[in-house]
Amino acid sequence: MHGAPPLPAQPQSCTPAASLLTRLGRWSVRQFTAALKPIGLKPRHLATLIELRNAPLPQQSLGEAVDVDAAQLVGLLNDLESDGLVHRRRDPEDRRRHIVEISDVGRERLAEADRALADVDARLMAGLTPEDRARFVTLLRFVAEHGGFEEECAGRSDVSPCVAAAEEDECGSL
Amino acid sequence: MHGAPPLPAQPQSCTPAASLLTRLGRWSVRQFTAALKPIGLKPRHLATLIELRNAPLPQQSLGEAVDVDAAQLVGLLNDLESDGLVHRRRDPEDRRRHIVEISDVGRERLAEADRALADVDARLMAGLTPEDRARFVTLLRFVAEHGGFEEECAGRSDVSPCVAAAEEDECGSL
DNA sequence: TATTGTTATACTCTATAACTATA
DNA sequence: TATAGTTATAGAGTATAACAATA
Structure with a gap:
């Protein structure tokens, strides 16, 4: 560990956390996609359902929660709504807003998905x-x-x- | 916490590990992409350089190490090679193989990237x-x-x- | 004018199969 | 024939800007 290496101390690059996360994240997406295919969901659609589990949300908040921008969320919700898994309705207090709510069918689908996901998690942390x-x-x-x-973290403690x-x-x- | 809930015990879906990984993975990719842009690298290109740091590798092994299939690796290596960051040469022992080796310029670029990445990691684990x-x-x-x-994990202990x-x-x- | 949701578009990433050259 | 690398292509994911309706 101290034998005068020829290279400039061979700096960091020790596969840091973010680097590992990009890799594990891609693996997870592949596994999710495969595991959810039989029940007709994609990872993003599921993530959307999960965020709606506890309460209805306007699309803006929902997008932040799922971490997709408003434009792509529209497509996700179109898919989910045409499958009857969620409903959109206007907010009477601000008619620009669409309140999104999960349906009973959506909750059932969510339960199915949970079983499939548990298996992925089991494999992931097998060791x-x-x-x-x-x-x-x-x-x-x-x-x-x-x-x-970024900003969010600035004043945090x-x-x-x-x-x-x-x-x-x-x-x-x- | 025990007041006879109306729903079937509100099953799992507690944002399990793989689900969190997909999200953190996407965040990491975005951060990496932004942090690496000034030095002209993308996350995959960097991951490729990192795997080559310790030893030259044939493309097949390299692809497995970086977790990209052979087809996309070709494009990555074309980019890296045209920037002079890696070199490809035929393996004399099996002329089908191309041995990929990182160049001195590549190592310098790797060092720059490491500095940028350290910052991303710091933000990631700030708390x-x-x-x-x-x-x-x-x-x-x-x-x-x-x-x-899958298989790999079967006989493992x-x-x-x-x-x-x-x-x-x-x-x-x- | 600003905001919510929508549409349209382009760009990147990913997966697949077919092709070549070597073995 | 089988393998290493390449090419071509289509699909999915992502980012951006422009638009309509409402505030």
Whole structure:
């Protein structure tokens, strides 16, 4: 580790977190696409349904939640609505807004999807102990909620989860 | 938390690991693309350079390492080669093979890219403690190496890292 | 004028199959 | 025949700007 290497100390490039995420993300998308095909959903459509699970949302908020811009969201919602999985209605308080709500059929589809997804997750974390799985999910969730995002993060001072043993609060209420 | 919910126990869908990865992966790709643009690289091109850092590789192995199929790798290498960042030469032992090697210019470009990427990583894990960052990277790396991948995982029995305090071996030799 | 949703368009990424040259 | 690399093509995903309706 200290034998005067010929190259300039062979700098970083140690496959950092973001680099690993791009790779694992693509793997996940492929797995999701395959796992969801039998039930007629694509990853984005599912993500949209998930965000609508707890409450109806106007398209703007929904787009932010799913992380797609307004233009592509239109197409996703057209697909979902023509399959009867969601409904759009105008907001009486501001008639520019369309409130999107998941339907009962949509909830059933969501349940099917959950079963398929559980399998993907199982494969993904196959080699991890239950403790490490919990830690992993906790960290992913924290980073997804607090990470990066330019301005948003500027004035922030949230505290790292510091996952000691990754408590059992896995599926809390989310 | 126990008031006889109207819905069937509101099943999983707790934003599992693979779902979070798809999202973080897309965020990472966007950040990478923006951060690398000034130095004339795209995420895939960089990933290719990284895999070539330690040793020249035939295109087949390189494609597996970067996780792109042979067809798209051709385009990536054309770009890199026309910029003088890599060289292709025939393998004398099997003239079907093309051995790809990174050039000195390529290594310089790699160093520039590393600096840009470090910034993305910093933003990504901004809210995490150093311990959690180490844990996070360790888990990502383990999952990336051992996770899923169908057959490959069948007969495996590797041991989970069980990151207690996430030792300081961050940038080992990778 | 600003905002919400929509449409249209172009650009990138990805997957597939067919082709060549070597073995 | 089988394999390594290449080419061509179509499909999906993504980003952008212009537009209509409403505020």
